[in-house]
Amino acid sequence: MYPSRFDYVKAASFAEASAALLQGGDGAKVLAGGQTLIPMMKLRLLRPELIVDLGGIDDARDIVVDDDVIEIGALARHADIGNEFRAQNLCPIISDCALGIADAQVRNMGTIGGSLAEADPCSCWPALLVALDAAVLIEGPGGTRALRVRDLLRDAYTPDLAAGELITRIAVERAALDGIGAFVAFKRAAPAYPTASVALQINYDGDRIAALRLGFGCLGLTPLAFDAASDMACGKTVTPALIADIAAAASAFVEPIDDAKGSETYKRSLAAGLVTRAFNVVEARRTGAPAGETHQYYG
Ligand SMILES: Cc1cc2nc3c(=O)[nH]c(=O)nc-3n(C[C@H](O)[C@H](O)[C@H](O)COP(=O)(O)OP(=O)(O)OC[C@H]3O[C@@H](n4cnc5c(N)ncnc54)[C@H](O)[C@@H]3O)c2cc1C
Numbered sequence: 001m002y003p004s005r006f007d008y009v010k011a012a013s014f015a016e017a018s019a020a021l022l023q024g025g026d027g028a029k030v031l032a033g034g035q036t037l038i039p040m041m042k043l044r045l046l047r048p049e050l051i052v053d054l055g056g057i058d059d060a061r062d063i064v065v066d067d068d069v070i071e072i073g074a075l076a077r078h079a080d081i082g083n084e085f086r087a088q089n090l091c092p093i094i095s096d097c098a099l100g101i102a103d104a105q106v107r108n109m110g111t112i113g114g115s116l117a118e119a120d121p122c123s124c125w126p127a128l129l130v131a132l133d134a135a136v137l138i139e140g141p142g143g144t145r146a147l148r149v150r151d152l153l154r155d156a157y158t159p160d161l162a163a164g165e166l167i168t169r170i171a172v173e174r175a176a177l178d179g180i181g182a183f184v185a186f187k188r189a190a191p192a193y194p195t196a197s198v199a200l201q202i203n204y205d206g207d208r209i210a211a212l213r214l215g216f217g218c219l220g221l222t223p224l225a226f227d228a229a230s231d232m233a234c235g236k237t238v239t240p241a242l243i244a245d246i247a248a249a250a251s252a253f254v255e256p257i258d259d260a261k262g263s264e265t266y267k268r269s270l271a272a273g274l275v276t277r278a279f280n281v282v283e284a285r286r287t288g289a290p291a292g293e294t295h296q297y298y299g
Pocket residue numbers: 029030031032033034035036037038039074075100101102103106109110111112113114115117118122123124125161165166167168190191192193194
């Protein structure tokens with residue numbers, strides 16, 4: 001089906017886009033990669049009267065890696081982010097996440113900012129970014145503000161953005177990425193959202209765990225960060241018993257609901273299995289052993 005008729009503006013800056021959005025009111029929508037918005041329009045689940053295209057904004061796709069922080073422009077595409085980090089052999093948890101999203105078409109068009117703004121509990125970036133306690137920069141009629149991703153995504157499909165506000169950048173502290181990580185997911189097929197996903201980043205002090213970050217996607221109405229896992233792990237070496245303890249605690253911590261992808265019980269067990277897999281991938285990366293696939297397809 002074709003979308004219903006709409007007006008179209010191509011913004012040259014976030015400020016211009018924000019002004020156009022405000023002027024368009026409830027009937028206005030911004031377009032980033034279009035990978036969620038356009039299918040919804042074609043199905044006529046959304047009928048915006050005005051589309052404000054962010055695609056012409058300069059410098060909104062840049063990826064800046066410095067000693068203290070990694071900043072990613074909101075319009076950076078999944079494929080560009082994943083390929084950049086893979087090419088630099090840096091932070092494999094980021095390339096795992098980016099290059100596991102859907103298929104080449106979606107990865108080549110979809111943006112990190114659009115993924116956060118959509119606030120789908122099954123999206124991959126939110127699970128990773130709450131685990132790393134990242135922040136977003138937001139620009140709107142009231143100026144700019146920074147917000148933790150955890151605070152942006154407090155409910156499903158409803159990001160904490162006021163009228164006219166846009167996500168402009170994503171910032172991750174380098175300290176959150178110390179050590180080795182992995183992003184793993186269990187999916188029906190590549191062009192489908194995961195049934196569940198897990199982000200795990202471990203910082204080691206010698207053989208012992210100095211800090212651990214654990215996040216979940218699709219196992220609640222929002223992405224979940226399991227901060228208590230760090231207390232369970234700190235000062236310990238990675239053993240099968242520790243992995244089993246954290247997997248069991250994670251299974252109890254997540255908040256899955258019964259749906260077409262599986263029952264609550266099934267998803268709790270999937271959470272434990274994915275935590276175990278994430279530990280195995282991280283340990284393999286640490287020791288240089290073959291790590292295996294991070295994304296498993298069961299369809
Ligand atoms: C077949 C298919 C499979 C998919 N599988 C996965 C998957 O496995 N994992 C995954 O994580 N995602 C998946 N996705 C979603 C994909 O990653 C989308 O790219 C993402 O959800 C939306 O990003 P976008 O740039 O395309 O945004 P758009 O579709 O352009 O916009 C989405 C929404 O966000 C708003 N918006 C966009 N950018 C901003 C901004 N900067 N500030 C404020 N609001 C903004 C728009 O107005 C719109 O409401 C899949 C999508 C499809 C179609």
